[in-house]
Amino acid sequence: MKKFNSLFLMFLLVNCVFCSSCTASNVAEVVEERKQQAPSEAKVYTISSAIELNALTLAPGDKVVMKAGEWKNQLINFKAKGTAEKPITLIAETKGSVILSGNSNLKIDGEWLVVDGLSFKNGFSLKDDVVIFTKNTANSRLTNTSIENYNPSDKTVDYKWVSLHGRNNRVDHCAISGKTHQGTTLVVWLDDKPNYHQIDHNYFGPRPDLGVNGGETIRIGTSTYSMNDSYTTVQHNIFDKCNGEMEIISIKSGYNKILNNLFYECVGTITFRHGNHSEVSNNYLVGNGVANTGGIRIIGESQKVTGNYLYKIAGTSLRAAISVMNAYENPELNEYWQVKNAVIENNIIVNGREAFVLGAGKDSKRVLAPDGVKIMNNYIINAATLLVSQDEPKNLTLQNNQVDGGNFSSGFVKMGNDLQLSDGIWQNKTSVKTPFWLNTAVGPDWKKDNRSFIFK
Template sequence: MKKYNTFLFGVFFANCVVFSSCAANNVGKTIEEKEQQAKQVQTNVYTISTAAELNALSLQPGDKVVMKAGEWKSQLINFKAKGSPEKPITLVAETKGAVILSGNSNLKIDGEWLVVEGLSFKNGFSLKDDVVVFTKATSNSRLTNTSIENYNPSDKTIDYKWVSLFGKNNRVDHCSISGKTHQGTTLVVWLDDQPNYHQIDHNYFGPRPDLGVNGGETIRIGTSTYSMNDSYTTVQHNIFDKCNGEMEIISIKSGYNKILNNLFYECVGTVTFRHGNHSEVSNNYLIGNGVASTGGIRIIGESQKVADNYLYKVAGTGLRAAISVMNAYQNPELHEYWQVKNALIENNIIVDAKEALVLGAGKDSKRILAPDGIKIINNYIINPGALLVSQDHATNLVVQNNQVDGASLASGFVKMGSDLQMSDGIWQNKTVLQQPFWLNTEVGPDWKKDNRSFIFR
């Protein structure tokens, strides 16, 4: 019996040794795996003082580059790298807003999954290149929390852009872009033969004076050359404050774009479907306050949608009316005026406009083709100077159930009911009350508070 117990104890001891050894091995493997994982997520943080130091880095996914606070005079920042969805590569200011790119500085974003944050361009101008460029090879990258302010050459005829968006799936957000006085569009989305799906959101576009010439748009999406191509760009939750560069505040020159929930405050110009088809301008606020030549929404092209916008005291007429539907050329070139077909204009609220609706706007010896298949339905129009102006006879026109107060009724218009109520200082449909986005949403850099005052006079 004693020998048997000794035998059992030996077996038990051996098993414990084996078990302990296995457990130790398992723990060892777990530690090794965790160390390996830690190595994989380990990132490098580099602090730099010049563009040359950035160029010397070999950046890997997850790396972070910190630009030291201070003035960076005439520095050409070339941020070239490839991050990943899980581990983007970031280029950030040591203190947001305290990295001042002055002199002839500019920025090139060139790669994949890159983020630039917290820079300030001022006290200078670009010599030849655009101020910020997302290159053609750039995708899934972002410029955020950055400002470009009064970055102008002394010669106002010099034409360059402040932001050029090439590539695919890039984003410009929470930036402040203000005071462009020389020629050239402020921000351009450039197209090729593929959609680019860019996003422009939560930016403050500050005052821009009237140039007196063409080419002063605040945003242009596309070009005449690629105007029949689709972009799928979204412009959302931005403020356009006195952006008066030229007649077109936003010029849509491509297909399938969305201009959603933006504020256009006292802008002497229009949101224009200039070229391309199947785009949408919805849920925007266009506040003219009776300022001369303030405009609304101008429609050209096919299958455009204008819905749920609020237009207040727009003082323009004809091409600058609250909603203007243009005449077209008979056989247009790409850069000319194409016929409006199958436009939908619905659920807009138009208050105290000089001209609420204009059909056949711009009719002349060349623009002879009237709009076709227009639907004007379920809009609300209060105290218009003129309710509906027809400069040409639109074919297949549907005008239905538009409610009017303060004007003589016409076919398709009925007396205003009780659908609307005043909320947050604007007329809104009782069933869909919502606070204007700029009252509860951060727009522009979190480190910079622009001098803004949006009063409805």
């Protein structure tokens, strides 16, 4: 019996030691696991060169501060992966005080990245575009940044100032002005998937006439991918004397929205160049009678032009206030496709040279007239010419377009009292609003330009 008790006590002792050891081991494992799961504290790095940035291993929530001063010939490669809750930021020590000059440029490469407060000037890029969002970049942002007069001496050199690849990226509150050499100012590049980019609250300053094709301020897509959909939104931007070529914005893809922007004395047009199902709505196009200032040019299917304000547009034919083009019979991707089912409604056209042109550009190749165009409920004040038909559209709807100070024809009636002047702009009494540039910050918050936009 004593022997049995001794063995039993020894068994209990061994079992307790074993269980104690297991418990301690489990506790240690839990502690280690919790350490790994605990959020690491975000770090702040201060750098003075691109080399120092390249040496960093950045984690979600980290911030990189670029020291104030001139950064000459610096190729900034901002490569990292943040998260929606913890983006990674590259920011100027004082916004506007980091001057990227010489042959500097910036590449944004990753996810949930923010670049804030930089200034490109006193230089030009050697070969790459000035700012590039790479194909792998998503949910990233360029904000509060300026690119001004960043030009090579050879005006035939072609590079873009901003190239948007990837998905769900944003360019906002930037000032981009003074491009004099070949190449579109900002390009949205497409592939086989929509990219959902946003371009908003930017100031696009004067761009002189390039004299050749390729001087657009914004291009959304290319001919190659023109039947693909982009879903890019361009809104609350100012385009000030952007005269690079005939197309200020060239839409070359589907399902894009150009909303509530100001185009001030721009010698060119907003053009649905390729692709279908895009929208140009609630924009202000102020020509002030400047020669060749243009309006909105329609090509393609199911395009929508509504609620725009077009003031003293001096252009005619392809540059008329609203121009609906003829097309090729069997077009290639880079040629002119037939206008089908366009909706043109609730626009206000004031003192325009030609309010509407149908079949614009008809020639020996552009022989296919528009089909299914609806022109309804527009307001036309003092148009020199109300309607020009260069070809006869099929299935045209002209209905309740109100006219003041012009001759009437079918589909046009004498104007009632729907409109009132507010902030110097004729507006529908049921939807009066303050023009966005009078109460909304546009451009970098550190750059205070004395800009005024007068309706002359």
